[in-house]
Amino acid sequence: MMEKDPTVERFLFNLNTLGELGEEICSPKDFNSVIKSALYMVMGSFFASKGIIFKYDPLQKIFFPVVSKGIDNMAGITLRLSDEAIGAFVGYNKPLDLKGSSPMLSYFSPVRTEFAKFGARIVVFLIVGNELIGALSINDKFSGEGYTDYDFQLLSIMSQHLSYSLHNHSLLVKLMHKYTENKELYENLRQAYYNTIHSFAAAIDAKDSYTKDHSHRVSAYCSALAREMGWAEEDIEGIRVAGLLHDIGKLAVDKTIINKSSPLTKFELGELYSHPVVGYEILSKIKFPWESIPMMTRNHHEKVDGNGYPDKLKKSEIPIGARMMSLVDAFDAMTTNRPYRSRRSFAEAINELKNHCNEQFDTDIAHTFITAVRKEVLELNSPSIILHLHELLDITAIDKLLEHFPKT
Amino acid sequence: MINQHINYKEIDNIVVLHAENYINKMEGENLEKVCDAFLAKRTYKFVIDFSGTDIINSIGISILIGIIEKIKEKKGLVLFSGLKKVNHDIFDMVGLSKHIPLLKTEEEAVNRMKSGQ
Missing domain, CATH: 1.10.3210.10 (Hypothetical protein af1432)
Incomplete structure (x- = not known):
């Protein structure tokens, strides 16, 4: 079936959101505020009522939520995928429709039940280079319409922005950790x-x-x-x-x-x-x-x-x-x-x-x-x-x- | 305490909220807080009037969808009124107009809410 092209109104609305997302991510606001706004922008662009952004901890090999909307009791929840699945998703690097028929879904099966609890319909892994940074999930559109190729393309672009934001934050956290360590060393010396x-x-x-x-x-x-x-x-x-x-x-x-x-x-x-x-x-x-x-x-x-x-x-x-x-x-x-x-x-x-x-x-x-x-x-x-x-x-x-x- | 940054009035057991000029994160969250406060007070009928609103961005849409979901969870009612064409188009695009009646004026919305239609 042929998909309808996005209307001019939708196209302009999304273009405006992309501009705002770029501005938000480059703003000097604190990380939590930026990432929350970014999630809201993604959800608003796809008319979703539920959404989560997870950060990936490569040492513990777990995903943990950093911000969510429309979902209760996210505190303490962590998700784990196998190294093989991680490698496969890093290579795939596209939004995954949980109601679709992609062979990639087999890698997702260990956490599928958990994501179902969040009402997740689309999951996209956040990647910078070959490094997994986190994941984003949103539920079905409020309008009841399905996700189109245009939506997937838009979500990929928005996810790239998010990936860099999360990656920068991780670098900053590492830098702060090193700074604290060096400061302690200096004080001892x-x-x-x-x-x-x-x-x-x-x-x-x-x-x-x-x-x-x-x-x-x-x-x-x-x-x-x-x-x-x-x-x-x-x-x-x-x-x-x-x-x-x-x-x-x-x-x-x-x-x-x-x-x-x-x-x-x-x-x-x-x-x-x-x-x-x-x-x-x-x-x-x-x-x-x-x-x-x-x-x-x-x-x-x-x-x-x-x-x-x-x-x-x-x-x-x-x-x-x-x-x-x-x-x-x-x-x-x-x-x-x-x-x-x-x-x-x-x-x-x-x-x-x-x-x-x-x-x-x-x-x-x-x-x-x-x-x-x-x-x-x-x-x-x-x-x-x-x-x-x-x-x-x-x-x-x-x-x-x-x-x-x-x-x- | 009800958020002082949002203009609102109560007519019988209906809350009429007047949305600001630009529904972005701050204004959207202010609206959401007022709705939360009234829901906590067991007031479940809302009219949100957008006659003073020129722009609603994606964050605003996300927050409005959240507000609708919360009101629906409580089996409440919400009507929108006074939408300018540009915002009406956005609500059509998002699919909000399929779920929420969009009335021309606040009075129409209040009357419709009162008549229980």
Whole structure:
């Protein structure tokens, strides 16, 4: 029997739907919304009241529904076909009329009863290349008319759109999975990296019983100071690591020299003064994400008047990180007990810093450091500096310390 | 709660819904929600008036078919009215006109529903 050509109205209606389907699939809407609209468009084009889109899981070799309309209780339903059937349908790649006489129906028999429950009349497997992506089924037309060759052609085109949409979604899910995996790996590596650096810091501080946790405090003070100076988080992390490692060169200095309470001999002083350069040599062989770490370590005993060591740099010749480290290193040395003296108070230490501004220390950095302490006292929000000082600080006293500050 | 985005009125135990200008996914789903809400309240007689509707796309058709099926499941009645020619042609093409009486005006549809014809 000759089939009737589609009317102009039907042709235009379908053409419009194809345009809308393409637009929907390329839209940035979420996958569930896109796939639901796509199913509705297919159903609307064939006047079907029941429809389902399944996704195929190649690992478990099952089909599971992603969206349905007109069918209740689809949750938890999965369907399975043999590898042979899958291979046959991938090769066939056309809509299958379940009331037809295609020899392909024999491959479909294991799931035919299930599809009958959904009222399925036409099933089309969704394929990209040679990969099975899913399946779509719709029921009889609401109009009661049969499906024509034109309908099959239209359904094939719409199924191709759907296949690419499902395929893209699968790729995105895989990509997200890989991203999550890589993120976890990165976090683990990052943690291992910090654990290693902390172990080094502990080893450095263990050389001197009086400077226990010195590197951790210098690290905390440096990062608080950097934050107050408006550094980016990434750079703050760099100076935090530099603070932990700034004395790494001391690992090469004899423990008896470090712990000696009597004046050091010229040789011993030479040994002790070598630690920034030794530290630089150790750290410059490591590929850090922050290139400035080795130089911060090398120059953390420089003085702004050029009387420091090892390079006798002046003012801005000294890297900013090293100037910051020099200040907080001295501050921590003053505010902790030493074999030859007791710790000084916060005010005493700050006055000492002020007295040595423009000689040993950078004035602006000293001022900013006190401002950072002032903020911590006022806000008490995750303090990094006052936490280690073991004394109650008075805001009026701090304000007084900020007065009459030396000019740069 | 009845969807506030759809204009509707109740005449006796008949719900008259005024469909929007463009029956796409959003408008179609709004219509469906209102019908669901009335079906849940055991109101089974509906007139859907399309006099303000210029376009119905394939999604809209799919949703309308779903609405008809739901009303029929409850042994309810639904009539359409006020269809413009372009939409009348689509309903003919889809076969909806064979199943659902298409009346010229809302009043005709309501009167027919009342007379129980």
